[in-house]
Amino acid sequence: MVPIDADSRLALAKHEFPGELGTEPILPSDLRTRIKQVASERLHLKALEEQGLGPTRSLLLVGPPGVGKTMSARWIASLLNRPLITLDLATVMSSYLGKTGSNIRSVLEYAKSVESVLLLDEFDSIAKRRDDDTDIGELKRLVNVLLQEVDDWPSTSLLIAATNHGDLLDPAIWRRFDDVLQFSAPSADEREASLRALFDDSDKGLISWIPLLVRIWEGRSFSDITRTVNWVKRRATISESSTVDALIDRIGVELRTQSAPERKSAAKLLEQAGYSDRRISEIVGISRDTIRKARAHGANSAAVG
Numbered sequence: 001m002v003p004i005d006a007d008s009r010l011a012l013a014k015h016e017f018p019g020e021l022g023t024e025p026i027l028p029s030d031l032r033t034r035i036k037q038v039a040s041e042r043l044h045l046k047a048l049e050e051q052g053l054g055p056t057r058s059l060l061l062v063g064p065p066g067v068g069k070t071m072s073a074r075w076i077a078s079l080l081n082r083p084l085i086t087l088d089l090a091t092v093m094s095s096y097l098g099k100t101g102s103n104i105r106s107v108l109e110y111a112k113s114v115e116s117v118l119l120l121d122e123f124d125s126i127a128k129r130r131d132d133d134t135d136i137g138e139l140k141r142l143v144n145v146l147l148q149e150v151d152d153w154p155s156t157s158l159l160i161a162a163t164n165h166g167d168l169l170d171p172a173i174w175r176r177f178d179d180v181l182q183f184s185a186p187s188a189d190e191r192e193a194s195l196r197a198l199f200d201d202s203d204k205g206l207i208s209w210i211p212l213l214v215r216i217w218e219g220r221s222f223s224d225i226t227r228t229v230n231w232v233k234r235r236a237t238i239s240e241s242s243t244v245d246a247l248i249d250r251i252g253v254e255l256r257t258q259s260a261p262e263r264k265s266a267a268k269l270l271e272q273a274g275y276s277d278r279r280i281s282e283i284v285g286i287s288r289d290t291i292r293k294a295r296a297h298g299a300n301s302a303a304v305g
Helices: 029-043 046-048 069-080 099-111 137-152 171-177 189-197 202-206 212-218 222-239 243-256 260-272 276-284 288-303
Strands: 014-018 058-062 084-088 117-121 158-163 179-182
Touching: 029 046, 029 069, 058 069, 058 171, 058 243, 069 084, 069 117, 084 099, 099 117, 117 260, 158 202, 171 222, 189 212, 189 222, 202 243, 212 243, 222 243, 222 276, 222 288, 243 260, 243 276, 260 276, 260 288, 276 288
Parallel strands: 058 158, 058 179, 084 117, 117 158
Antiparallel strands: 014 084
């Protein structure tokens, strides 16, 4: 059983089984390849041993929030058909650091005793730089314990640490992990793939918006895009409106701040959705005269073509 806190009697970690772990995240091809290799290594243990090698025992996932670190940990556990044990270090931290250390050790020992994937989330909350003068002695000792655990982690399990703030980590941390995976905000192709995966047959009105959304949502994380799309779907459902109407309810203000070419693209999409010139003008901040001229220019270009 997952260890519990002696005082609160609450579980110290979350335990999920392979069937509960979801699907493959949208990732750059290099990250996907490296993650799949981690799983493949477990299927070729004998070949690795013959070469004097062992499988990857520890991974450090580094990147901003919402870019797929936790989803990747879940996917790895699913590929390995092993339970995922998640310890959120930010929530387990206690004002009584001795108790925190005891709780962390309990979870580490449990994860080592079963064939599992252990995810240490919010790793920077405890594995800070050891030269940080704001930390007290007990916290520094916990960092040393974690470093030793990473070094000694058994090959029967896999330890994954995730952090949003790699710059806060003790430099020694980076060297201790078998592999470090750097995550970043999704590229244009990845944003498009994410949107196409999120839209289903009931969202046909939004398909034509994907190229524009890909451009104006540059820098957004996968989780932010997912939250926005799900909000739009809920809005359309409860208001009994079209998904395009719901999308405008969410991003209308955002459209007005875009460059002129992007606002013109939005105006064209709104026209195709049946919006009046007056309403389009209100939404994107382009005069009705400009909208009419753009329409005439498009018609003339089509006629010439």
